[in-house]
Amino acid sequence: xxxKQSSSPASFIGSTVIPGDVVLDxxxxxxxxxxxxxxxxxxxDAISAMKxxxxxxxxxxxxxxxxxxxxxxxxxxxxxxGIVVDSKRDDFLIDIKGPALAFLPVLAFEGGTRRNIPKFxxxxxxxxxxxxxxxxxxxxxxxTDAHGKAAEFGLLKDxxxxxxxxxxxxxxxxxxxCPVLESLGKKLPFEIxxxxxxxxxxxxxSPHTIIAAANAIMNSES
Amino acid sequence: xxxxxEDGRSQNQLRPLACSRSILHRAHGSASWSQGxxxxxxxxxGPRAGTKKNENPEKACIEVIWKPKTGQIGKLEKEYEMILKxxxxxxxxxxxxxxxxxxxxxxxxxxxxxLLPSAINAAxxxxxxxxxxxxxxxxxxxxxxxxxxxxxxxxxxxxEQKMKAFAYLVFPNLxxxxxxxxxxxxxxxxxxxxxxxxxxHGTMSVDDYFYCLERGRAASTKLSDFxxxxxxxxxxxxxxAG
Numbered sequence: 001x002x003x004k005q006s007s008s009p010a011s012f013i014g015s016t017v018i019p020g021d022v023v024l025d026x027x028x029x030x031x032x033x034x035x036x037x038x039x040x041x042x043x044x045d046a047i048s049a050m051k052x053x054x055x056x057x058x059x060x061x062x063x064x065x066x067x068x069x070x071x072x073x074x075x076x077x078x079x080x081x082g083i084v085v086d087s088k089r090d091d092f093l094i095d096i097k098g099p100a101l102a103f104l105p106v107l108a109f110e111g112g113t114r115r116n117i118p119k120f121x122x123x124x125x126x127x128x129x130x131x132x133x134x135x136x137x138x139x140x141x142x143x144t145d146a147h148g149k150a151a152e153f154g155l156l157k158d159x160x161x162x163x164x165x166x167x168x169x170x171x172x173x174x175x176x177x178c179p180v181l182e183s184l185g186k187k188l189p190f191e192i193x194x195x196x197x198x199x200x201x202x203x204x205x206s207p208h209t210i211i212a213a214a215n216a217i218m219n220s221e222s
Numbered sequence: 223x224x225x226x227x228e229d230g231r232s233q234n235q236l237r238p239l240a241c242s243r244s245i246l247h248r249a250h251g252s253a254s255w256s257q258g259x260x261x262x263x264x265x266x267x268g269p270r271a272g273t274k275k276n277e278n279p280e281k282a283c284i285e286v287i288w289k290p291k292t293g294q295i296g297k298l299e300k301e302y303e304m305i306l307k308x309x310x311x312x313x314x315x316x317x318x319x320x321x322x323x324x325x326x327x328x329x330x331x332x333x334x335x336x337l338l339p340s341a342i343n344a345a346x347x348x349x350x351x352x353x354x355x356x357x358x359x360x361x362x363x364x365x366x367x368x369x370x371x372x373x374x375x376x377x378x379x380x381x382e383q384k385m386k387a388f389a390y391l392v393f394p395n396l397x398x399x400x401x402x403x404x405x406x407x408x409x410x411x412x413x414x415x416x417x418x419x420x421x422x423h424g425t426m427s428v429d430d431y432f433y434c435l436e437r438g439r440a441a442s443t444k445l446s447d448f449x450x451x452x453x454x455x456x457x458x459x460x461x462x463a464g
Contacts, residue, residue: 012400016454019350020358022399041315041355046401050315050355052453069353070250071269099269099319136320 013057017049017065024063037064038073068167072097072197074133079153081161081195082141084124092120094128097163097197100138104128108142110150118155125156125201127193156193159203160210166198168221180220188213228380229258234437236363236376236444241343241452243351249327251352255344257376259334264344266352268324281316283323288341291330302328302338309342309392309419315355324354335378336364338390338421343445350453359395359449360418361442364388365434367426373433375441387424389431391438393417396446415439 012023023040024047036042039051040063049055053067072080074096082094082102091103104126106117120126132140145151172178172194181192190204190213200217204210231237237258246252249265256262269282277283286303288295310326326348328341339362346360366377366388374381382388394416417435426434 012398017398018359018395018450018453019356020395020397022397022401025401039355041318046399048397050318050357051353052350067353071353073353099322100271 012055015055016053017055018052019050021049022046023049023055032061034061034063037062038075039065039067066170068165070097070163070165070198071099072166074098074100074102074130074139075196076130076133078130078196080128080130080141080197081156081193081199081201082126082128082197084120084122084126086122087120094126094141096128096130096139096141096195097199098139102130102139102141104141104143108144109154110144110148120155125161127153127156127195127201129153156201156203159191159201160214161199161201162214162218164198164200164218164221166196168217169194169196169198169200172200172217180217184213184216227374228378231376233372233374234441236441237378239445239448241347241448243347243452249348249352251348251350251354253344253347253351254331255340255347256332257336257340257343258378259332260336260340261331262337262340262344263329263331264341264348265327265329266324266345266348266354267327268352269319269322269354270324271322273321273323277323279321282314282319282321284310284314284316284326285323286310286326286328286345289327289329291333302341305338305419305421306342306345309360310345310349312418313346313356313358313360313394314349315357318355324349324352333379335380335382336376336390338362339364339392342390342392342419343449347449347452358397359446360392361395361445361449362390362392362419363438363441363445364390365438367424367430367434371430373430373437375437385424387422387426387430389423389426389434389438390419390421391417391435391442392419393439393442395449396443398450 026045040047041050049065051065051067053065056066057063080096082096084092085095086093091105094102094104096102128141130139131142143153188209190202193201202210202213240256243253245254246265251266254263273279273283284307286306288299288303290299326345342362365375366385367373369386
């Protein structure tokens with residue numbers, strides 16, 4: 001029987017890890033600050049993986065596990081597509097496919113005051129930005145960018161929304177432009193909104209075009 | 223001592239394993255696990271907001287629903303649900319998503335011996351597929367003791383019925399580590415020497431039980447390898463191993 005414990009590669013960065021794998025040895029990195037992203041946890045003197053996926057490192061000190069899931073882990077700064085579930089006095093309750101419902105303050109719109117609160121019905125689709133996503137608290141959303149401008153956030157009218165995995169959403173939003181979107185754009189005129197939480201909205205002049213574009217994107221997931 | 227098993231396997235040989243992940247479209251995570259003719263399908267939904275009434279809201283809650291192949295749900299199914307729930311609670315990190323519920327549905331497709339270990343393996347793979355944070359994986363195996371004192375692994379249903387006693391054992395998987403001294407340890411012992419769950423039926427002597435543990439632990443390394451290889455492939459492929 002091979003001795004698995006002797007096979008410790010210099011680093012796991014870029015390779016697939018499974019839950020439990022110890023990926024970073026903290027005792028060899030004293031006096032450094034490292035930032036742990038999604039999927040990693042601190043376990044005594046080392047960092048171990050909680051999910052299965054590829055370990056990625058963004059220089060100089062950010063580590064995370066990139067994996068493709070159907071559910072979303074809210075992260076501050078992400079743009080997502082949310083569906084209104086309920087409305088309270090001070091905020092709307094939005095479902096963003098995460099472990100908890102998110103709050104959208106009623107005033108988080110460009111030029112929003114108590115007098116011009118938008119009326120969103122249950123089931124409305126919105127393009128939003130995640131402002132805060134702290135542990136233990138419901139995430140907070142906003143319909144403005146960091147400077148307070150509307151910047152295309154808000155209600156998405158007409159069109160068709162479908163769900164994908166978070167991996168496909170990330171691929172669609174990557175730069176340079178994803179080859180699927182580029183080649184689709186040369187053939188069909190359509191507009192698209194992609195949420196990092198695995199929701200995609202497509203709109204075009206005719207239902208035929210919408211269905212073609214949506215099917216092409218859904219089938220592009222290998 | 224040579225043993226004559228019906229399908230020609232040796233004492234410690236496992237049946238062919240097959241595992242596919244992401245097979246159900248609507249479930250957030252799913253896996254199908256088969257050991258020989260025993261096949262189990264597991265689906266995971268969650269984490270969803272809210273916990274049940276008697277559960278601690280500071281932790282995530284795992285609920286298990288076991289659906290047998292035929293017949294109504296009875297005490298045996300409830301017992302399996304409880305064993306699975308306790309096992310999964312000890313491998314999942316419950317503090318990451320407080321006040322949420324993760325539902326695990328187990329559907330028995332075919333029962334040909336070692337049903338509960340197959341279900342535990344399937345549930346573990348489905349949880350990985352759904353991205354639920356876990357401490358490590360769980361590897362389950364069935365060992366049985368024959369009337370002659372012989373210990374065999376992974377029995378079929380016929381073999382199980384002829385045995386004096388059998389034990390379902392669940393071990394943590396082998397982890398790869400960048401640490402120079404190998405895998406992390408708890409109180410001086412490496413994690414692989416631990417045990418998560420042990421369910422026994424029938425009577426066996428203490429020595430027999432320890433021998434089962436030893437055999438089961440040796441077989442769990444093979445299962446660990448299989449799990450690792452399966453997870454390193456792309457999600458929508460199915461994989462087979464002997």
